[in-house]
Amino acid sequence: MQLTDKQLSFFCTFGYLALPGLMSDCINEITDGFHAVFDSQGGGHNNQKHDGESRSCIVPFIDQNKHLSALLDEPRIHGLLCSLLGDDFNYMGSDGNIYVGDTNWHSDGWNEGSLYVKIAFYLDSISRDTGCLRVVPGSHNVDDAYGAALNDFLPQPNTNFGMPGSDIPSIALDVEPGDILIFNHRLKHSSWGGDNQRRMFTINCGEHVIDEFIPGLKHYIAGSARFWLDSMYGEIMKETAGPQRMKHLEQVLANEGHLAALSAQARKDNKEPSRG
Ligand SMILES: O=C(O)CCC(=O)C(=O)O
Known part of the structure; x- marks a missing residue:
């Protein structure tokens, strides 16, 4: 699958794309994979049952299941990522x-020099007031005054705008299982009114990094120490990779040598891996 020029223009301008029904023919298998990974890890966070009080988060996720790992090779997902990031993108x-x-308003990252995107798979039917993703179109452009103001003010909506985050003008991306959302890591996004069992997983990817920006790539990788990872990738992801997938793993594998020591320190400093 290749994105059209119009879809690419929409993504560049507004910072996101919604692809309704893109994976609906295999969403049941994908959902089974989601539960297989959670079940293999106690059902929730840090090998404990999900308690309904706080977000449970497993990282890396698709890496722990061979069918979910294969999403990186799946022609629609692979084509989408190649369209936005080039054929040599990094997982x-x-x-x-x-x-x-x-989830309050935030961006996912600010790395210089390369575009990073997140694919979100929501596994429940959710809408504006039941926890679907909301986005502020164009907020990824922090180089213009609008994006810069949003970046400064949006994380504290009450203080800065006198209103709850749920009232901030935005687009609500209602989803059915099988719909795919993809957005620039810089885009401001949030979610409001969801219940305590809202299921979702992501795939994050970035452009292959030129030498000048390798320090930024290493900085991104260092951020994963909060999840207590010794490698960015799980064993199943690496063991089941064919040549095409390996191309998307190589640059990170070559630049993650500092991660294990940082994670060892994070294990000493924190009582559990981060919840996000
Ligand atoms: O669905 C949500 O609560 C928010 C998702 C989100 O913020 C993210 O994946 O970065």
């Missing part, structure tokens, strides 16, 4: 989540 890891309640 940057994934997280599996059972969300609880609201």
Whole structure:
């Protein structure tokens, strides 16, 4: 699958794309894979049952199941990523989540020099007030005054705008299982009104990094120490990779030598891996 020029223009301008029904023919198998990974890890966060009080988060996620790992090779997902990031894109890891309640406005990252994107698979039917993703179109452009103001003010909506985050003008991306959302890591996004069992997982990818921006790639990788990872990728992801997938793993594998020591420190400093 290749994105059209119009889809690419939409993504560049607004920072996201919704692809309704893209994976609906195999969403049951994908959902089974989601539960297989959670079940193999106690059902929730840090090998404990999901308690419905706080977000459960497993990282890396698709890496722990051979069918979910193969999503990286799946022609629609692969084509989507190649269209946006080039044929030599880097896989940057994934997280599996059972969300609880609201997620305030935020961006996922600010790395210089390369575009990073997140594919979100929501596994429940959700809408504006039941926890679907909301986005502020164009907020990824922090180089213009609008994007810069959003970046400064949106994380504290009450203080800065006198209104709850749920009232901020935005687009609500209602989803059915099988729909695919993809967005620039810089885009401001949030979710409001969800219950305490909202299922979702992500695939994060970025452009292949030129030498000048390798320090930024290493910085991104260092951020994963909060999940107590010794490698950005799970064993199943690496063991089941064919030549095409390996191309998307190589640059990170070559630049993750600092991660294990940082994770060892994070294990000493924190009582559990991060929830997101
Ligand atoms: O669905 C949500 O609660 C928010 C998702 C999100 O913020 C993310 O994946 O970065």
